[in-house]
Amino acid sequence: MSTENAIRQVVSVDEQGFDESGEPVVDEDGFELVDETPQFRPAVEQEMKAKVDANHPDARPFGLTLEAEERLEAREWEIERTKTRFDARQESSREARTKKVAEKGSTERGRVFEERAGSVNKWTHPDEPDPRAQLSQEELAGVNEQAVRVERKLDGWTSAAISRKLAERVVDGSSLMSAVIGVFEALQTEPGRVVPIAALEEVRRQEVSIEGRVKTLWEPSHTSISQVGLVEDESGTVKVTVWKRSDAPWMQEGERVRIHGAARNWYEGRVSLAVTGWSTIHFSERGRWWE
Known part of the structure; x- marks a missing residue:
């Protein structure tokens, strides 16, 4: 009897393994048997807590090999070092050096352009002094007065810029009234401005x-x-x-x-x-x- 029971137990275990292969298990009446073993799943709060713990900066990278963990730590150290700013400024040392080089190159190119333009118009040369410094006090007062008058008729120009242009013509030998007419016409018809139809x-x-x-x-x-x-x-x-x-x-x-x-x-x-x-x-x- 014991031998038959052992054989039956072995067969039942094999049948159970066979049944777990994918075919449903039925009872003697032909009804499918349902496994009522409870399945444990994490609650929503537990899942949220797990995500927070996994993303915490102090959490260790579990599941990584020693090589992968060392590589991750080296990468984090490199990122932290790259973000390090010097002199409490909001730019890295490389950005600061690049900015200085760009500013220096821009200044040099601007000076070269002004020197080339100075061969045509001497007043655009960077080494040429301000023409207003070459006028007498009386001439400068007249130039500034006329510059204010021209500024009222032209939008987008300051009296300082207009007085410099007037002074350039006066130093070159033009009379003040001739300089006013010439500067007014030049500024009135410059690119981008609305030109009077008569002009x-x-x-x-x-x-x-x-x-x-x-x-x-x-x-x-x-x-x-x-x-x-x-x-x-x-x-x-x-x-x-x-x-x-x-x-x-x-x-x-x-x-x-x-x-x-x-x-x-x-x-x-x-x-x-x-x-x-x-x-x-x-x-x-x-x-x-x-x-």
């Missing part, structure tokens, strides 16, 4: 910017032209042609417009402007809430 013929560059009111519009003479008309300001009137490929907004008669980057052309001895793809048109009076 368009004197501008020496291809693209200009104007501001005025649309006086009249007429039917274009070619299908490639979107609009054509006259724009006027206090100084004069100019013909403006808007090409279709520019995709510019539509202008209306009586509107105030500012055109940036218009191409300057000549037609029958008179200057005209063309709005191209590089031009922009702004309407300062559109969308005003009181209208």
Whole structure:
């Protein structure tokens, strides 16, 4: 009897191993047996505590080999050393040295450029003294007074910068009034500024910017032209042609417009402007809430 029981126990163990291979275990009635052994899983708080402990700076890298642990410690030491700042400043020594080299190179290149420009205009040379120091007290007072007057008519220029330009012309032999006229015209037509329409013929560059009111519009003479008309300001009137490929907004008669980057052309001895793809048109009076 004991032998049969032992054989049966061995067979039952083999059957259990066979059943664990993937096939469900059923009882004598054919119902599947369910393993009611409880499975223990960590709670949410335990999982959160484990993540906090794992990311803690004092936690040891468990599960790593000695070589991997030493490599990790060496990497952390290298990162800490790289982050170390000197002289309590917010930049590393390498960043500070790079910044000094870049500043030195920029200063040297700027000086070389100023020296080359000084061969054309001596006042741009870095070794040339301030021209205002070469004027008498009476001449300097007149230059400063005129600089304040010019500053009121031109936006974006300080009286100090204007007085230096006036002093340059006065030292070169021009009278004060001639210097005022020359400096005013030069600053008025400089790149990026809105040029009076009457001064368009004197501008020496291809693209200009104007501001005025649309006086009249007429039917274009070619299908490639979107609009054509006259724009006027206090100084004069100019013909403006808007090409279709520019995709510019539509202008209306009586509107105030500012055109940036218009191409300057000549037609029958008179200057005209063309709005191209590089031009922009702004309407300062559109969308005003009181209208």
